Every structure is written in C-alpha cells, then in structure tokens.
Amino acid sequence: MGPSITPSTATSPASRVSAGQPRRSRSRDAFDNPSRSLKQTWKPTHTRKKEVLKALGIFQRATAEHLWCMLRPGDSHDRLTRDTLNALEGDGKVRVETRLESNHQLWVLTEQGHKEAKQLLPGNVRVSALRKPKYDTHGNPVVDDGFDEHAAAITMTAAVLTGAGFGTPLSWQTEIGHKLPYGYTQYADLTMRAPDADVPAMLLEVDRVNEPVDDLVAKVRRYSDWFELLAPKADAVKEKAARRQGAAVHDFPLWSRIYSATGREGCVPVAFVFTGKTTAQRASRMRRLEQAARRYFAGAAYPGAQFTAVDYH
Template identity: 85%
Template sequence: MPADLTPDPAFEPHEPADRSPADGVDQAPPAPSTGPSIAPSTATSPAGRIRAGQPGKSGSGDAFDNPSKSLKQTWKPTHTRKKEVLTALGIFQRATADHLWRMLRPGDRHDRCTRDTLNALKGEGKVRVETRLESGHQLWVLTERGHKEAKQLLPKSARMSVLRKLQYDDDGEPVDGDGYDEHAAAVTSTAAVLTGAGYGTPLSWQTEIAHRLPYGYTQYADLTMRAPDAGVPAMLLEVDRVNEPVDDLTAKLRRYNDWFELLAPKADKDREKAARRQGAAVHDFRLWSRIYPATGREGYVPVAFVFTGKTAAQRESRMRRLEQAARRYFAGTRYPWAGFTAVDYHQAVPVVVTELERITADPAGAAGKVWRRLGRDEWQTLSEALDNPDGERLYRREEEQSRRRQAERKAAEREAQRPVCTQCGTKFTDERWQVTAGSSWHGQWDGLCGSCAEQAADRAEAERVARRQAEEAERAAAEAPAVKPRGLFGRRR
C-alpha cells in the first residue's frame, strides 16, 4: 500500500515568500466558486469527517490553507501539494479543482488552495486547462513536461494515464479538448469522494482495467480500488448515470463472474473441480487470485455500482431491478443439509450499490452508512455491507450445533437401548454394558447389573464351597475303617 501523500499542511515545506505566480496565470478568486457542478464546490460535510480505516490528523488544517481575511496571511502553493496534484492527474488524466480538492484535501473548507496550486503549476508549464465544462469548472490535464514529472513521481506499479496532447485548428490556434462527458466526471467524482473518506490514496486507484474473456470480449472496469488499510483489499466499481439498460448492467456482472471462474495458467482442472466443494480452496486455482489480493472474505472481488443523476426514485428503481435480474451472481447457494440457514458465498460476486448524491449528503461521506448489499434492505457502511454474517461464520456455528444435536440424539438412542437389571431394575453402567455386550458367551448373570451379579457370584461361590465341604466329609466318612470296641474280656493281641 503506498504511503499517504496527504501530509499535515502545518508541517509542509513552503516555497520562498517572494515567489509569485507567473504573469498571465489565473489568480484564485477571493471566494470559493458556487456554480453548478457534478459535485458542489463548497464542502457539504464538516471538516471533521470520518475517515474509513485511517486515523484523523492532529495538525492544524487551517495553517496557510484557509487564511482568515482578518489576518495578513498569503497562501503559497507548496512542493507537497504540487506533487499531490501531479500524481493525481497522472493517474486520472483529467480532473477539475473540485475533484482534486475532495480527493487530496477533504479537510479544507473549500477548493481555493487546490485552484491556487493548479495555477502555480500552470505557470510552471506542467498543467493546462483543456476545456471549461458546462458547470463552469475548468478541466485540467498534464502538459508534456508535467506528464514526465508525474511519471517519475508515480511508483512503477502504478498505471500512468495517456498524455492528452494539445490540439490545434487549421489556423494553428489551440482548441478545447473534447471527449470528457458527464460519465467521466462521475467516475472521477467517485474516486474523489472515496479517497476523501479514507479509502486509500490516489495511488490506490486504476481506471479502465481490462478483464479479458476467452470468448473474445474484454470487460473494462470504470475504477479499481485497493485500500487494504480501510478493510477493502480490492474492489471493482462501475459508475452509471441511470442511462444504461439494466440488462447491460446484469451482463457486466455475468462477464465479471465468468472472468472470476477462469483457471489460472497450468492449474489442474480436476483438482479445481474437486476444490469447488471445499469452500475458499477453489480460489487457489483461479486466475483472479494471481492478479488481485485475497479479499479476506468469502467470494470473489466485490463489485460496486455507483449511481448518479436523474431522481432518487429512478435510482432506487434501478437498484431494485438490478437486484432482481442479477440475483444468480451474488445470492450464493444454500447448504444442502437440513436445518442449515447459512449461505455459501465462496463462488458468488459480492455486489454493493450506492449513490453519489447519498454520499455527498451524508456527514461521514463514503465512510457512512451509504452502501447497500444486494440481497439486503438496510444501508450499511462499506465494511458491514461486504461482511457475510450469514456465510462461513454462521455455517461453522450451525455445523457445531448440528454436531452437538447429533451427539445428543445418538446418546439418547443408546440410553434407550441400555439394559436393565432383571433383579433390582437398575440400568447397567457403561462398564457393565460393555462387559456383557463384548462377551461371546452368554452367562447366567448377563441380565444382572454389576452389583447383583457380584452378589449372585458370591452366593454361588459360597454354595459351591459348602457342597464341596459336605462331599469331602461324606467321602472321608465312607473311606474310614470300621473299628470294633474291645470289651473287658476281649482277646488280647
């Protein structure tokens, strides 16, 4: 995860005080712009907004950023802010000052400082205004010089956007760029509000990432976010201005699902097929696990649909229709055993939906309860929406409960079969039961409990001893010689 490129302004190295923007550079107006925009130029949430997964900053956010009119302070663009802007434009190619403010410095009260930084970079020949949008906002892009510097600032793992070259008319005059529509503005706004809420940094984003399918189609994701510090290792985002048919949105989910099921190179098909019954083990054989990090949850990489435009009722209708049409891809499957209510999400696509209007209206921004998991009714935070309380954890609890019930049932069945002593009516102990059941010869006391059997054995032994003694006495008497008594006149020998 790249380091956060948004340091505390109070500790930033500032340029010398005598440096001023070059002649002809647009100067920042004394007040923030208030014209209509994809996202309003003034802050819609308190400066102390919640940041998802990132601690708040303790430094003073007002130093030099928003000088009071009563104080004689003159704000000067800093090297750190210039690097931030160049890096963001290197990734997103085109953005307004409003987008960059929400993405880089959401703690500022307005976008004036960001506009001043852009004007300073324009004076250095590193950025230029490509066109002015209908909302009145200027659309900024990198010049060739700025593109080279941004490429040096970005890590090698980051995907650098293509340079927007300046176009000229037949008379050699520069012309405004085109091709930037409201969809592109909504995509950049989405990345801006999520980054401002603490979901990564500008380096956490990539645009138009290709997912090639074997049947010749390539599914491009509007945005790809990686924010492990906020609990979202990876997420694919699709932005819809409520102008795409629901069938097209469903087809996107189908293609994502097909791509997630692709085998990794040299993966064993038979082992992959067997692993489908082993939960998360199947992902080790899939291609997506070689490209994206483990999600830390059941299922594939989550997909988020961000809706904007039209009315709230139309956006809600669009989300409900998508939920009905795409259920097969996100609903998971019930475990087949009786008594189990848990759902197997290991081979399902977690799908969440939100609205740009809902995010900007919430005091916590994208870190608030502005996300809804398809298949649920409540609005939750992103971490809550991606969690699966009815998935693996519930399955483990129900499995343990089922194992306990089965053990209790077997114990009850065994208890019902336990022998009873025919003499005293006492149930056999386990030891006595095992002795009688394990003997291949049926004894005369097998129907007696241990105590009664012992007493019976003692009585039998006593009787046997008595009989033997009696027999010995009789035998001794029979074998003894007859002795005649001698009288007074008996013959002497």
C-alpha cells in the first residue's frame, strides 16, 4: 500500500482523478461540475444505486472515493458515484454523517436505506449496524466525528483490493469475531472470501504503523490459538490419533466449519496490511513482526537433518 491509505491522500492511477479533489490548473467548481456540453451523461442507474446500498450495508460508512474504487474502478473519476449518492440522498436512503478533514463527505445509510440494504444482501452476509443521527438537547443535528483513520484505512484496503480484482464488495465482511476459551474475542478487521480470485478465505489486519509490534504478535498468537480449537462434538481422541498417524485433520478444527477449504494444507491465511508513515518505517515494521512472530508459523528443525518443515497434519 502507498504511504497513506486514508481518503484524504489515497493514490489513484494517473488516468483516474477523484472528482472531489481540486486540480491546480482549473477551479474546483469547474472540475466538480463538468460542462453540460460534455458527451458523457451523469445519470445514476438503478444498478448503481443497489451497488452503493449493498456496499454501505457491509461497510457502514464510506466516502465517494471509497465506493468509486470498490464498485466502479473503471470510471475515470468519482463523479457518477457522487451523483448516485446524491440521488439516494434525495430518495431518503443515505445521508452525510460528517465531513472529514480531507473535505470528503462521509456517507451512511438512513433507516430506510438500511432496510433496503438488508433485503438486497444475501443472507450469509452480515449487515453492519445502523448509524442513527444524533441530536442535541434542542433537537438540532450533531455532527458525528467518530470515523477515525483506522476505519478509513480498513475501508480503503477493501476498496483497493476489490478494484484490483480480488473478489467483489460481497466478498468482504468487517469485525468478525473469533472467540477464544480464555474469554477473549479476536476481531478481524476484514475477512475476504473470493474463490474466483483463488482466495477461498483470508483474514486481514490493517496497521497504520502505530500499534506496538508486541500487540501485532499477540494477534498472531490469538489467531494460532483459535485455529487449534476443535469443533463442537469433534472427537479429541481421534484428532490426536490422526496427528500421530500423519493423517488429515481438517474435519476436526472449528475453523474448517466456518471457512471454506483453502485447497491446500494449513489454516486460513492471515494477512497484515501496513499503511501510513514512510516506506522505510513500513518495511521495518514488517521485518520486526516477521521476526517476533516467527515461532507461530516457522517450520520446526528436524533432528539430525539440514532442514526445517511444517507438518500441516
């Protein structure tokens, strides 16, 4: 990922420019409001409206740039996406929750839009909670500034990967909990299921190079612990016997009942996405995490042999 993945500094290909961003060579108004003489028609379609509703149903909050990168990466800029949002606002299905420091508007579903998104999304996709508007004691709307940089990085990560061809918006879910027996639940920032992109399942953690490396190592440890959990009613004796015999044990763990088979031995991949700070700082963070968490994924040295290996059985 680039130096920053936040909406204010997300990098787009040279041929794709956010319509919400001013160009020095022309005024903001001129860029945001193309001349009526242009041949391209800015007309939100029913299909685009449904796309936006479903995406906001999954991610809860997003900017037009997020939705543009995720839903229509082939568009030259985000004008049509913004027009679609404006049309949905007129229909009473979306609203602007706040305006970010980057001057991007942050969009959420209204109660009406939330109900429609539930109907549009498949039953196996978790719909995010409704963001209800807040009011002060006088009944005036209160601007909600709870959307932080980490949430922006998570949404943009999904948008960038989707735009690059890894699945569709329906491939994603956020904040999926993985309960551990010692009373802790490890929430994945993102889960991706994109078999068409040869990624049956993947868990992603997004770090803006601001968490202690020890905290990231703890996440790897908790995922490792969760992958070791047996499914309900799984026979622990048979599982141990299978391990001793070098037989497949995929039918025993809990994770195999939740995530689809990866097509190879081993658990569901866990990926860390680093964004923010400098290239050197991100590279340093990667090396430190790999070194500190190595005991959870490295191969074991075989006695008397000049190699290490992982026995996925």
